[in-house]
Structures are given as C-alpha cells and as structure tokens.
Amino acid sequence: MNSRGIYGNKAAIQSISSMFKSGRMPHSFLLYGEKGTGKKLIADYFAAAILCENNHDGEPCGECHSCRLAKSKAHPDIIYPEKSGKLMTYTVETCRNVCADSIVSPNNGAAKVYIFTDCDNLGLSAQNALLKVVEEPPLHVYFIFTSVHKDSFLPTIISRVTSIGTAPCTADECKAALAESGYNDEDIKGAVGAFGGNIGMCREYIDGDELKGITALTRAAIDSIINSDEYSLMKALSDPVLKDRKLSRQFLDLFDKTVRDAAVLRYRENAEMAGCSPRKAEQLSHRLSVKSAQRIHMLIGEAAKDISANVSSSLVMTALCGDIINS
Ligand SMILES: [Zn+2]
Structure with missing residues (x-):
C-alpha cells in the first residue's frame, strides 16, 4: 500500500508517475475498470498529485496544505460536479456549467481538476457538451473521468483522453x-x-446485507442449473429482491460472471475466476457445454439491456427463466 491507502493497481500508479516524470502531462484522463477496483481512490490520488506543492514524481506528499485539503475533500480546486436524476449522472446543463467554469482561474492552487465519477450512464448530449473542452482544455484545467466500461464514452471522447485501466488486487x-x-x-x-x-465489492459485501443476499441468489440460480432443477431456478429468479432495478442488475452481473467462469474453465483448468463462486463455476463447467454457456451469457446480456431500458425487472426475470429452461 502507498501513502494514500491504495492497494494493488501498481500499473495505474506507475503510468501516472511516468507521466509526471516525463513532464508531458495530458489534461484529460479516463480511469476505467470493474466496480470496486479503486477508480475513485486513484482519481483522488491523481488530483492530489496534480495540486501537491511538493509533488515527487507524481506522488502527492500528503503533508502540504493542498494535500491536506484534498484528503478532507475540501480542496476548492478539486471539483466534483453534481449528479442528478434517476440514473444519478451528469446532465447536459451540468456539463455546460463545467465548461463555463473551467475558464475561471483556480481558487488556491496552480490548477483545477474536475472529477466525473461513474460515467457509464453519461448521456450522449452531455458527452457532446464536454467534447470541446476535453479536446482543448484551458492550460490550468484537468479532467478525470471514471467508468466501468471504456466504451461508455463516444469514440470522439476516447480518442482525446488518456485511458488508464484499474484492476482488482490479489x-x-x-x-x-x-x-x-x-x-x-x-x-x-x-x-x-x-x-x-x-x-470495493468485499467492503460492500461485509457492510450490508444486500450483496450477501444477491450472492446467495446467484449461487442458488447456478445450483439450479447444475441440478437441472427448473423449479429452483424459477424460485431464485422470482425472488422479491430482484424487483429492485439496481439489485437485479447486480444479480445479472454476478450470474453472468459465474457462467463465463464456467465457460473459461472448459478451456483452462486453472483460469482466474471473476465471479462470486469459483466452486460453483467449476461444478457448472462439468454440466454446460461452451455453446450452452455462451447462450446463457447472451440471454443474461439481453435481460440486462431490457432492465436498463426500463422494462419491469419481474417481467425480465420471468422471461429469462423461461429462456434458460428452453435453451
Ligand atoms: Zn502535498
């Protein structure tokens, strides 16, 4: 762990450090990677490094006035634009305000850093509103975006930002x-x-019951496929918890990862597992051909799309259950 509490992610920290060392700092960045892998921590670290008064090769000193303000999230030049709406994202208006605000000189330090987090739902018009300023930001301005998927952004944005991937630790x-x-x-x-x-996911798992419940449901759904038990699959997929859109998305994500793990295990015995149940993935790999796993993966992907498109979660889960049974 380094001074800012970041575990793992050596590659990301290294690429930040080498950009500082080279003296050729781009002004717009995208940190992308799985939920829970430290994107926001690294964004904060990065912003602190940009503004630190004694920055040493890209590592914030942690002691100067600027670092202390950054640590307590009170630095007037580290700006977290406000999210709003059902999707909790940035509106076109917010993005336009950021453009206008970016021209104004920094309050305290030598630069201003705007941090946009969780941009996977950032709309196209909002992205277009940012395009110009991301392309040619004022000299004192930096942008840091975070998202799970790189392709949540328009190719025109992607081509103008420096992308840095984050990864889970060991x-x-x-x-x-x-x-x-x-x-x-x-x-x-x-x-x-x-x-x-x-x-991040481990913390969420320990701190609340929601993720434990979703993990248990995922394991039940996988078990039901292992045992060809249609009734149990129906029971798992009609669990009242899955009426919640966010939780049903999370369930589909975990379900999908285990199915993909099972498919990967057909090729490589000691493959690294991404899902929440390596043991069940292994059992499942004995039951499913790669083709059936791909088919279920595709069905889960369609279900996730429907939920994003506002179709009722219960309807989606019922349809998914039928599709899996018939596949
Ligand atoms: Zn400092």
Missing part, C-alpha cells in the same frame, strides 16, 4: 486491506471467497 492484498480497516477474519474470508481481490 486476494492477499485485499485481505490485508480489509484487515487494516478493522474487519474480522470471518467476514474477510466470506467476502474474499465471494469477490476475490475486489476491495
């Missing part, structure tokens, strides 16, 4: 991070068992 790094935060061994074991080196 299971050991994750265990160390969680232990340092004061979690107990049993919780850590359960969380790392389900989410490997993804610290």
Whole structure:
C-alpha cells in the first residue's frame, strides 16, 4: 500500500508517475475498470498529485496544505460536479456549467481538476457538451473521468483522453486491506471467497446485507442449473429482491460472471475466476457445454439491456427463466 491507502493497481500508479516524470502531462484522463477496483481512490490520488506543492514524481506528499485539503475533500480546486436524476449522472446543463467554469482561474492552487465519477450512464448530449473542452482544455484545467466500461464514452471522447485501466488486487492484498480497516477474519474470508481481490465489492459485501443476499441468489440460480432443477431456478429468479432495478442488475452481473467462469474453465483448468463462486463455476463447467454457456451469457446480456431500458425487472426475470429452461 502507498501513502494514500491504495492497494494493488501498481500499473495505474506507475503510468501516472511516468507521466509526471516525463513532464508531458495530458489534461484529460479516463480511469476505467470493474466496480470496486479503486477508480475513485486513484482519481483522488491523481488530483492530489496534480495540486501537491511538493509533488515527487507524481506522488502527492500528503503533508502540504493542498494535500491536506484534498484528503478532507475540501480542496476548492478539486471539483466534483453534481449528479442528478434517476440514473444519478451528469446532465447536459451540468456539463455546460463545467465548461463555463473551467475558464475561471483556480481558487488556491496552480490548477483545477474536475472529477466525473461513474460515467457509464453519461448521456450522449452531455458527452457532446464536454467534447470541446476535453479536446482543448484551458492550460490550468484537468479532467478525470471514471467508468466501468471504456466504451461508455463516444469514440470522439476516447480518442482525446488518456485511458488508464484499474484492476482488482490479489486476494492477499485485499485481505490485508480489509484487515487494516478493522474487519474480522470471518467476514474477510466470506467476502474474499465471494469477490476475490475486489476491495470495493468485499467492503460492500461485509457492510450490508444486500450483496450477501444477491450472492446467495446467484449461487442458488447456478445450483439450479447444475441440478437441472427448473423449479429452483424459477424460485431464485422470482425472488422479491430482484424487483429492485439496481439489485437485479447486480444479480445479472454476478450470474453472468459465474457462467463465463464456467465457460473459461472448459478451456483452462486453472483460469482466474471473476465471479462470486469459483466452486460453483467449476461444478457448472462439468454440466454446460461452451455453446450452452455462451447462450446463457447472451440471454443474461439481453435481460440486462431490457432492465436498463426500463422494462419491469419481474417481467425480465420471468422471461429469462423461461429462456434458460428452453435453451
Ligand atoms: Zn502535498
């Protein structure tokens, strides 16, 4: 771990450091990677490094006035534009205001950093509103975006930002991070068992019941496919928890990862697992041909799209259940 509490992600930190060293700092960045892999932490670290008074090769000193303000999220030149609406994202108006505001000189430091997080739902008009300023930002302005998928952005934006990927830590790094935060061994074991080196997901798993419930449902759904038990599949997919759009998306994501893990295991026995249940993925790999796994993966993808398009989660889950049984 470095001074700012970032575990793993050596490659991302290194590329930030080498940009500082080269003295050729781009002004717009995209940090992309799986949910829970530290994108926001790295964005904050990066912003602190840009504004630090004693920046040493891209590492913020953590002690100067600017670093202290950044640490307490009170730096007037690190700006987190406001999100709004059902999708909790940035409106066109917010983006236009950012463009107008970016021309104004910094308050305290030598630069201004705008951090836009979770941009996967950022609309096309909002992106277009940002395009010009991202392309030619004022000299004192930096933009940092975060998203799960790189292709959530228009190609015109992607071609103008420097993209840096984030990745989960190793299971050991994750265990160390969680232990340092004061979690107990049993919780850590359960969380790392389900989410490997993804610290963010592990924290969410331990801190609340929602993710535990979704993980249990995912395992039940996988079990039902392993046992060709249609009734259990129906029961899992009609669980009232899945009426919630966000939770049903999360369920589909975990479900899909385990199905993909099973498919990968058909090719490589010791492949790295992405889903929340490596053991079930292994059992599933004995039951499903690669073709059936691909078919289920496709069906889950369609279900996720329908949910994003506002179709009722219950309807989507019922249809998905029928499609899997008939596939
Ligand atoms: Zn500093």
